[in-house]
Amino acid sequence: GQNIDQPTEMTATEGAIVQINCTYQTSGFNGLFWYQQHAGEAPTFLSYNVLDGLEEKGRFSSFLSRSKGYSYLLLKELQMKDSASYLCAVRGIGAGNMLTFGGGTRLMVKP
Amino acid sequence: NAGVTQTPKFQVLKTGQSMTLQCAQDMNHEYMSWYRQDPGMGLRLIHYSVGAGITDQGEVPNGYNVSRSTTEDFPLRLLSAAPSQTSVYFCASSRWFIGQPNTEAFFGQGTRLTVV
Numbered sequence: 083g084q085n086i087d088q089p090t091e092m093t094a095t096e097g098a099i100v101q102i103n104c105t106y107q108t109s110g111f112n113g114l115f116w117y118q119q120h121a122g123e124a125p126t127f128l129s130y131n132v133l134d135g136l137e138e139k140g141r142f143s144s145f146l147s148r149s150k151g152y153s154y155l156l157l158k159e160l161q162m163k164d165s166a167s168y169l170c171a172v173r174g175i176g177a178g179n180m181l182t183f184g185g186g187t188r189l190m191v192k193p
Numbered sequence: 194n195a196g197v198t199q200t201p202k203f204q205v206l207k208t209g210q211s212m213t214l215q216c217a218q219d220m221n222h223e224y225m226s227w228y229r230q231d232p233g234m235g236l237r238l239i240h241y242s243v244g245a246g247i248t249d250q251g252e253v254p255n256g257y258n259v260s261r262s263t264t265e266d267f268p269l270r271l272l273s274a275a276p277s278q279t280s281v282y283f284c285a286s287s288r289w290f291i292g293q294p295n296t297e298a299f300f301g302q303g304t305r306l307t308v309v
Contacts, residue, residue, distance in 0.1 A: 090233070115297065124283060124300035125236070169235065179289070180251065181226075181298060183236040 084108045086184035088170050093190045098160050102187045104153045104170035112179055116144050116155045117169040119186070125169055128155070157189075165191045195219050199284050199301035206274040206308045214269040214304050216284030224289035224296070225267040226251070227259065229280040230303075236283065242267055243289055274308045281305050 085107040094100040106114070113132040117125035131137055131146035131153060143156040155168055170184040200215045218225065226241035228251075238251030242261040256278060258270040267286075271278060285298040 086235075124302050125298075126300070127297040130297065171236075179224075180238055180241065182238070182252075183228075185233055185235040 084172055084174060084182035086170055086172055086182060088168075088184040088187045090185065091188045091190070093192060094157075094160055096160055096162060096191055096193050099156065099158050100160060100189065102155045102157070102168050102170075102189065104155070104184055106151045106153070106170070106172050106184075108151070108172055108174060108182075110175035111148065112173040112175045114144075114146055114153050115171045115173065115181065116142075116153075117171065119167045119169060121166070128168075160191050162191050162193070165189060197284055197286050197299050197301040199282075199304055201304060202302065203305050204307070206271070206306065208274060208276060208308060210274050212271050212274065214271075214282055214284075214306075216267045216269065216301060217265050218267075218284075218286040218299070219265065220286060220299065221264060222286035222288055222299075223264070224298075225261065225284065225286045226298070227257070227267070227269045228283045228285065229253065229278075230283060231280050239269065239282075271306075276308045279306060279308045 088104045116128040119125040129144040136145045141158045146153045167186040167188045169186045171181050197218045223244050227239040228236040230236050237253050240259040242248045248259050282304045284301040287298045288296040
């Protein structure tokens, strides 16, 4: 099975940098995804990591360490519109490559 | 582009009633799935399908049925609604290849279901 942990809530200031951590324990690993979800809306894809290291995409970066079962999402130059929940999800192997989600981290960006 | 379309957006049911949540995608995706989202518990997989005629159970399948007669449609049936099924339901689709896990899931806008 899969067990995915991330902080429930975080608060940061507009213009700052914030790091959202995700740790996981899995019986099989086939990649880690980060999704953004604004209140009342559907999750939307942010990033994907399957190899160790950092993937950068504009203001957002995602890091993975498979040996440590650890990932983080780094958000730079925070904007008010970044206030949302950030979901960490792990894709397993076998059984349809199911995607298992953590509980999500609610980020509040303050002026 | 329509993407993934879910209907209805909101629904109130009485305990014991049955209903079907509709999901359709126009991206020719092989993989479709249903999740429920409850506060503090994240998204939990109910059922999934890797192609027409193939379905399987996820983490929380009890009380729900699915079928996949076409590539485009993946309806979720609540057999006898219970208050514990009050939740937000999301349908998602993605490409699915063995050996190609980097296939992002596209989500519908969700169905907010209340069972009283």
